[in-house]
Amino acid sequence: MSVTIKDVAKKANVAPSTVSRVISNSPRISERTKEKVREAMEELGYYPNFNARSLANKSTKTLGVIMPNSANKTFQNPFFPEVIRGISSKAHQIEYGIYLNTGQVEEEIFQDVKNMVQGRRVDGIILLYSKVDDKVIGYLREQNFPFTVIGRPYDESFDDITYVNNDNYKAAKMVTEYLLLLGHKKIAFIGGQLDFVVTVDHLEGYRHALQNAGIELMDEYVVFHEELQEGGQEAVIDLMSLNQRPTALIVADDIMTFGVMRMLSEMEISVPDDISVISFNNLLISELSTPPMTTVDINIFKLGYEAANCLIEQILHPEAEPKKVIIPHKLIKRQTCKSILSRDS
Amino acid sequence: MSVTIKDVAKKANVAPSTVSRVISNSPRISERTKEKVREAMEELGYYPNFNARSLANKSTKTLGVIMPNSANKTFQNPFFPEVIRGISSKAHQIEYGIYLNTGQVEEEIFQDVKNMVQGRRVDGIILLYSKVDDKVIGYLREQNFPFTVIGRPYDESFDDITYVNNDNYKAAKMVTEYLLLLGHKKIAFIGGQLDFVVTVDHLEGYRHALQNAGIELMDEYVVFHEELQEGGQEAVIDLMSLNQRPTALIVADDIMTFGVMRMLSEMEISVPDDISVISFNNLLISELSTPPMTTVDINIFKLGYEAANCLIEQILHPEAEPKKVIIPHKLIKRQTCKSILSRDS
DNA sequence: CTGAAAGCGCTTACAG
């Protein structure tokens, strides 16, 4: 029922193979014939069938995008629409599409990836998360299937993996140093899920900054929470119940910070007068907290864009060297951090 | 290089057609043969090639999901991950995949849709938005391609369109009535983009509620803003500059409410003591505002789930009647609305 | 219950 290459061929009085060559704009076809064929295509409203093309070509022109498990509330983090916007922006440029995978649990995701890869449903894969000991990464490597991860693969020995990341270690270190400069010594750290590599990196940065400043790390000051929203609130309760309340909080994610600030406000602890808060990501809504939060911009859009870029490179040049791209971060000072130097002196 | 049906056939000593039947679990194949073939598949690590299957089958087992234009900041609304989670949940059940489209501008989206449809890249389409006079809807209708829209198609004459929606008119009416009951008479309305059908419906509900209460609608109390975040803030400035300041605000979306509350706080107008605020959507983060916002839960997940459900129905039974599914909404009372009856008496 | 053959709609050596 759909118009095929044959219909066009008949109409234009050429062979189907010629039509095919016109579609791919082969230089071996004369301009006159091209004209003729294009007219026929126009008149008949011809559109190439994607599956036929993919089958013959062994190329799907689509990128697989794997989200973290959707059972987790992290899924609703506006981080994802924004990375996807970045990916999609690059993909569009070169006329690739996006096949989105959102499994509920890890095993489901793993099976989906297998199907995508072996079933040749996509030409390459972008992993939107990077977890400690992730089966998916292992599988993709052993299949030698093009993929890039957003974040850093946990295992250092995986130096053949292309990834796009922020320097999360450095960002966390910088943030801690910033608080130290403001006179804070009791700095707590509210991290995300411990099996995400980013959490590990943040923690390291925090640790080293304290160490360099000669401040002992207090275990009670370091907490991790799975659920973004509730997590932030529980963390605050824990920390504020301590004898030695922290004077500053480093929070893994802006959304979590909303929970943190809300809880603080319920306890009538004022930000930044009583406590400073700083977080990561600079989501669009992060400037809408009251007061607007100080956070680290990680350029989410670019993370996505570059990931797509690297993946395409790999697909086109499978033999090229793996790339490691670091997207710069930037401290966005707003109103949740305050110097306490005056207090002490 | 990949294992094909032929390889399996050879290994299992049967014809390729038999292997194909085993894959589709045809009842006409004996259990013994099935066993044998499955073993061979297992040993060889066979996975069906998706494109070949789609081509022969004329079915891609994938759902196209069209997002609103990504140039707009609405794109980052956590509404989208949540609908997608709903869609994806249903899709997974029946082993369908999701092909995600995110054009930057309307024309691009329109072209993409054409390619998806004509190129048979997907079996059906879910539109995640519903705009006044949308070309895409017109096109899909005329192509007689299966699709469902989340929201309500603008043109009433399009009664052949399947959609999943909230009763946004009723929700807005209820919200207004709730504020009236609390004693508010000066109620302002901060709507979203006027070319989204949901905005139109909200406005109608607001209007009728006021009318029923015998309160004249003041034009200055009705504002619309495109950009979610800045929009909310500008709106507040406009409204608070009026001689007759409103005592209550109805805001189109929770994210916008963050902007609204932030601005109010800067003006040292206290919520809910000086002004009540109520909004729509009940995003996860909506309970993290300070104070936590009163909002209308629209069950975003279910909106997505049902949309996928309806679409699948259409794909499987093209002749079935179009469906109109209304997902119930629910007022979530938190802490941004306050009765002002005491004041007056 | 199973096989041989044609077909899905393209692409691409091979020939001329």
Next chain:
DNA sequence: CTGAAAGCGCTTACAG
């Protein structure tokens, strides 16, 4: 510069 033919990896009437 163009065409005829084989092939991509499946499915599905048709036969037996």
